[in-house]
Amino acid sequence: MAAATQDMVVRTGAVTRTLIYVVLLLFALFYLLPLVVMLVNSVKPLAEITGGNMIAFPDVWTLEPWRKAWSEAQVGVQATGLKPYFWNSIKMVVPAVTISTILGALNGYVLTKWRFRGDTVLFGLMLFACFIPFQIVLIPMARVLGIFGLAGTTWGLVVVHVVYGIGFTTLYYRNYYAAFPSELVRAAQIDGASFFQIFWRILLPSSGPITVVSIIWQFTNIWNDFLFGASFADFSSQPMTVALNNLVQSSTGVKEYNVHFAGAILAALPTLLVYIVAGRYFVRGLMAGSVKG
Amino acid sequence: MTITAKLTMRDRLQVWLPKLVLSPSLALTLVFVYGFILFTAYLSFTDSRILPSYGWVGWENYVKLFSLRHWEVAVTNMAVFAVLYMAICTAIGLMLAILLDQKIRGEGILRPIYLYPMALSFIVSGTAWKWMLDPGIGLENTMHALGWVNFQFDWIKNRDFAIYTVVLAAVWQTSGFVMAMFLAGLRGIDNDILKAAQIDGASNWNLYRRICIPLLRPAFLSAFVILAHLAIKTYDLVIALTGGGPGRATELPATFMYSYTFTRNQMGIGAASATIMLMTIAAIMIPYLYSELRERR
Numbered sequence: 001m002a003a004a005t006q007d008m009v010v011r012t013g014a015v016t017r018t019l020i021y022v023v024l025l026l027f028a029l030f031y032l033l034p035l036v037v038m039l040v041n042s043v044k045p046l047a048e049i050t051g052g053n054m055i056a057f058p059d060v061w062t063l064e065p066w067r068k069a070w071s072e073a074q075v076g077v078q079a080t081g082l083k084p085y086f087w088n089s090i091k092m093v094v095p096a097v098t099i100s101t102i103l104g105a106l107n108g109y110v111l112t113k114w115r116f117r118g119d120t121v122l123f124g125l126m127l128f129a130c131f132i133p134f135q136i137v138l139i140p141m142a143r144v145l146g147i148f149g150l151a152g153t154t155w156g157l158v159v160v161h162v163v164y165g166i167g168f169t170t171l172y173y174r175n176y177y178a179a180f181p182s183e184l185v186r187a188a189q190i191d192g193a194s195f196f197q198i199f200w201r202i203l204l205p206s207s208g209p210i211t212v213v214s215i216i217w218q219f220t221n222i223w224n225d226f227l228f229g230a231s232f233a234d235f236s237s238q239p240m241t242v243a244l245n246n247l248v249q250s251s252t253g254v255k256e257y258n259v260h261f262a263g264a265i266l267a268a269l270p271t272l273l274v275y276i277v278a279g280r281y282f283v284r285g286l287m288a289g290s291v292k293g
Numbered sequence: 294m295t296i297t298a299k300l301t302m303r304d305r306l307q308v309w310l311p312k313l314v315l316s317p318s319l320a321l322t323l324v325f326v327y328g329f330i331l332f333t334a335y336l337s338f339t340d341s342r343i344l345p346s347y348g349w350v351g352w353e354n355y356v357k358l359f360s361l362r363h364w365e366v367a368v369t370n371m372a373v374f375a376v377l378y379m380a381i382c383t384a385i386g387l388m389l390a391i392l393l394d395q396k397i398r399g400e401g402i403l404r405p406i407y408l409y410p411m412a413l414s415f416i417v418s419g420t421a422w423k424w425m426l427d428p429g430i431g432l433e434n435t436m437h438a439l440g441w442v443n444f445q446f447d448w449i450k451n452r453d454f455a456i457y458t459v460v461l462a463a464v465w466q467t468s469g470f471v472m473a474m475f476l477a478g479l480r481g482i483d484n485d486i487l488k489a490a491q492i493d494g495a496s497n498w499n500l501y502r503r504i505c506i507p508l509l510r511p512a513f514l515s516a517f518v519i520l521a522h523l524a525i526k527t528y529d530l531v532i533a534l535t536g537g538g539p540g541r542a543t544e545l546p547a548t549f550m551y552s553y554t555f556t557r558n559q560m561g562i563g564a565a566s567a568t569i570m571l572m573t574i575a576a577i578m579i580p581y582l583y584s585e586l587r588e589r590r
Contacts, residue, residue: 020392027389028406031469034421035409041424053438054424054431106314114311122319124586129326131578133526135550135567137329139336139345139560144325163325166318195310224414226529231555241416245533248420257424268417275412279405282412283473 042066042261049257065258069266073259074250075243076235082263085243089223089270091154092239096161097218103162104169104214105207109199111170112177113185123174130167137164138231145232152234160232161222168221169214172288176210177203209281216278217285220271240267330571337568341560354565364566366541367549370456374545375524377460382520383513385464386471391501393472394479404476407469415466419533422462423449455535455542459527462534467523471516478512479505518581525574546570 037054042065044058071081107126111119141160142151150156180203188198229239238246244267248260275282337355340348358364389407393400410418425431426449436444448454482505490504528547535543537552546566554563 017395020395020397024389024392024397024403027385028403031406031410031465034418034425034465037425038421049430051438054435103318107318110311110315116312120586122315124582125327126318126322127582127586128575128578129322131522131574131582132326132330133547133567133570133574135528135547136333136571137325138551138567139554139564140329140332141325143345163321166321170318195307195314220412224416226414226416226532230532241414241529244414244420245416248423248533249536257430260420260424264417264420268413271412271414272409275405275409279408283408286411286470287474287477 038261038265042258042265044258046254046256046258065256065262066266068256069247069259069262073247073256073263074252075247076238082240082243082247082266085238085240086266088154088233088237088243089240092157092161092237093219093222096158096165096222097215099158100162100165100169100218101211101214103166104171105173105204105211106199107166107170108173108175108177109203111174112180113182113198113203114195123170126167126170128167129164130171134164134227138227142232151232152237154233154237156232157228157237157239160228161218161225165218165222168217172210172214172217172285173207175288176207180206209284212278212281213285213288216274216282219274220282223271243267333564334568337561337564339561341564343558343560345560350561354561358562358565358569361562363541363544364546364549367544367546370543371525371545373456374460374463374527375521377457378463378524379517379520381460381464382468382471383516385468386516387475387506387509389468389472390475390479391505393476404473407472409469410466411470413466415527415529416533418462418466419530422458422465423534426458426461449535450539452539452542455539459531459534459543463524463527463530466530467520471520474512474516474519475509478509482508514581518577521577522574525570 040057041049041054043061043063045060045062045064048056048058048060069082071083072079073081075082075085111123145151145156145159148156150159184202185198188202193201223239224241225239226241226245229242230245233239233242244263247263336345338349338351340346340350393403397403426446428434428445428447428450433444433446436446449458486504486508487500490500495503526547527545528551531537531543531545531548537544537548547570550563550566550570553559553566
């Protein structure tokens with residue numbers, strides 16, 4: 001991001017500047033409020049929540065809701081807490097992200113360095129797949145997963161996420177490799193390097209940044225998915241988002257809001273951590289997915 | 294390329310290898326995306342109920358769909374939601390981008406704060422907003438506890454206003470992203486143009502109105518397309534926030550499709566509604582992708 005308008009002297013008076021800061025800070029408050037409310041109330045005893053003030057700090061601090069949300073809360077039939085579902089999500093996310101990123105890298109390589117007639121059309125077909133409303137594939141997907149014995153399994157979800165993720169990963173690598181000097185590839189070709197040697201030795205070593213972008217984007221998207229998880233998983237493979245929704249919506253017993261909040265933060269934690277650690281790459285992925293890179 | 298007859302086996306493999314490498318992804322896309330689209334579109338013309346069945350009924354499902362009050366509510370909600378969501382996100386995004394562009398101290402802290410909701414699942418943000426908006430324990434209750442006894446904010450329980458709470462939560466989640474798009478656009482504007490305008494005595498207001506905002510046209514277009522497709526796909530947020538209620542007050546096409554197909558066993562009608570959703574998104578996305586991919590040539 002070149003600071004183009006930055007070094008311009010914008011003529012604003014002291015009053016205007018104060019006003020600008022006030023507005024910006026108010027919006028920061030607006031964005032932070034839900035997270036703060038969840039955090040504060042996840043360490044409060046239930047009585048303090050139902051008793052009144054959602055923004056007050058707890059009188060009695062307790063980590064009990066967190067422990068309950070993680071290992072004891074009633075999610076579905078058994079009181080297992082969110083722990084098993086957290087692992088379900090991990091078991092689903094890791095292979096799905098890996099496979100879709102590898103396929104995306106290979107596709108991007110072919111589509112930029114081994115161009116053939118009609119490649120843009122094929123890429124367009126793959127890209128459009130990212131934007132379809134997934135309701136259109138739910139019915140046949142349920143059938144196909146059933147036929148292959150993958151219904152209700154983590155591997156079924158992996159397949160689903162790979163299929164609907166390769167459009168984006170291909171987009172990232174295609175845009176990235178398009179800027180990579182084709183002369184280097186051609187020179188290597190003349191020297192007799194094979195298709196995979198060129199990819200492995202020449203393109204891959206400089207693909208670090210885009211790989212981070214691709215992994216973060218896929219990780220966030222797949223971790224946060226609800227529709228596929230709710231449609232195709234059973235209790236043994238439900239991801240975190242579905243489990244959280246079950247926990248929050250369950251109508252039996254007392255609503256333990258503090259446990260719900262702790263659970264919500266647990267579900268948000270992995271993507272939030274990735275965002276805090278590698279926010280720059282996350283933003284890059286977002287932008288590349290909308291505006292061309 | 295060269296004359297294939299003279300090529301050895303290995304060379305021939307090298308020629309085919311790129312296409313071979315691309316083919317698994319392509320095959321997956323063709324079957325799982327386009328094949329499935331055709332299958333669902335086909336089902337929308339059949340008498341499928343609990344399971345797919347292949348008795349052809351013509352346009353009957355579509356006729357039924359558009360006579361359903363439930364669908365009418367979902368489509369009306371979609372229109373209200375989409376218009377407000379897109380307009381407010383664009384307005385907030387543009388405003389924050391312009392304000393942040395004024396050499397703000399602490400931009401590096403504010404920007405990530407505006408954008409972090411984008412990293413959260415809609416289920417998480419729906420859960421958070423659900424309880425914050427709940428009159429019993431949320432904002433209303435808090436205001437009462439703080440002494441403002443007459444304060445009332447029960448939109449989420451109110452049939453006429455519940456849809457606006459969906460707008461609120463959705464705006465909260467994605468407006469920071471729109472801000473980032475506009476900010477990138479602003480930072481990409483050629484500095485000389487702005488300097489020249491300033492020398493000519495243009496006021497800040499005119500600078501933005503006459504020069505920057507018109508130059509942001511591509512960012513506006515991207516924001517529109519992204520927000521439109523997000524709006525039409527909105528599903529998780531409603532499930533977590535209101536569950537489509539109270540009554541059907543926040544039912545959207547995505548929730549309609551799900552309940553008709555999987556809980557009401559009206560698969561034909563569900564498939565018809567999914568097809569309509571796809572057509573709507575295609576009408577927006579295809580021209581956009583076409584122009585994006587063409588410009589590169």
